[in-house]
Amino acid sequence: xxxxxxxxxxxxxxxxxxxxxxxxxxxxxxxxxxxxxxxxxxxxxxxxxxxxxxxxxxxxxxxxxxxxxxxxxxxxxxxxxxxxxxxxxxxxxxxxxxxxxxxxxxxxxxxxxxxxxxxxxxxxxxxxxxxxxxxxxxxxxxxxxxxxxxxxxxxxxxxxxxxxxxxxxxxxxxxxxxxxxxxxxxxxxxxxxxxxxxxxxxxxxxxxxxxxxxxxxxxxxxxxxxxxxxxxxxxxxxxxxxxxxxxxxxxxxxxxxxxxxxxxxxxxxxxxxxxxxxxxxxxxxxxxxx
Numbered sequence: 001x002x003x004x005x006x007x008x009x010x011x012x013x014x015x016x017x018x019x020x021x022x023x024x025x026x027x028x029x030x031x032x033x034x035x036x037x038x039x040x041x042x043x044x045x046x047x048x049x050x051x052x053x054x055x056x057x058x059x060x061x062x063x064x065x066x067x068x069x070x071x072x073x074x075x076x077x078x079x080x081x082x083x084x085x086x087x088x089x090x091x092x093x094x095x096x097x098x099x100x101x102x103x104x105x106x107x108x109x110x111x112x113x114x115x116x117x118x119x120x121x122x123x124x125x126x127x128x129x130x131x132x133x134x135x136x137x138x139x140x141x142x143x144x145x146x147x148x149x150x151x152x153x154x155x156x157x158x159x160x161x162x163x164x165x166x167x168x169x170x171x172x173x174x175x176x177x178x179x180x181x182x183x184x185x186x187x188x189x190x191x192x193x194x195x196x197x198x199x200x201x202x203x204x205x206x207x208x209x210x211x212x213x214x215x216x217x218x219x220x221x222x223x224x225x226x227x228x229x230x231x232x233x234x235x236x237x238x239x240x241x242x243x244x245x246x247x248x249x250x251x252x253x254x255x256x257x258x259x260x261x262x263x264x265x266x267x268x269x270x271x272x273x274x275x276x277x278x279x280x281x282x283x284x285x286x287x288x289x290x
Contacts, residue, residue: 107171
């Protein structure tokens, strides 16, 4: 009987916590709900006629009377979103590979290797996170223009192969939690630093690597400023930039606009839920320094 009270209290605490979290999520879910609901409505439902002045906001008006699934087909047929999707997936794939590998390589050097000025260089690297993108925008733009890469996808790909300070910091913290004995065992077996890095460290750092990959994928998928700055050919437009162009030419077609926006958001939601456990584990295990 004495053990039942703490268990019951524990259950009530968990229930109350979940209710509070659900309540706090409502303001963030309302725009998503409105977007999906609008994408399934007809134009008459979105813009009621003048004689429907008595219409009030309720659950019945928020939901479509009859879902118009054809809005998604019309949105895809109106613009070359398949081309935009192909360009975006290409950028996401190359940026994820380049950023994760280069950041892991640099992070391993800062975490496990000894060389003069290591701490100073690491602090200098981390301090670059305080620089706004607008500070380096013009110099970087001029460099790519002088190299003849303006108007291509290369300015959106090449920087990813030089590492990301935030990812380097995360991975360095993770590498420092791995026991030194594993590296020493590899050295005794005759393995070099790169072999230790690729065959011992990278497999153990999978949660942190997936976390960095997810962050980079989301950043590339949502990037609008980069394509706006460098891309001039519509054949190279990404989904984010193409959606903005779609808004400019179809600003009155709210059903198709919301359908296209829903399709743009859907992969992000699916990816997050699929990688949620690994993502949380990667964040949780990068806090210790070992």
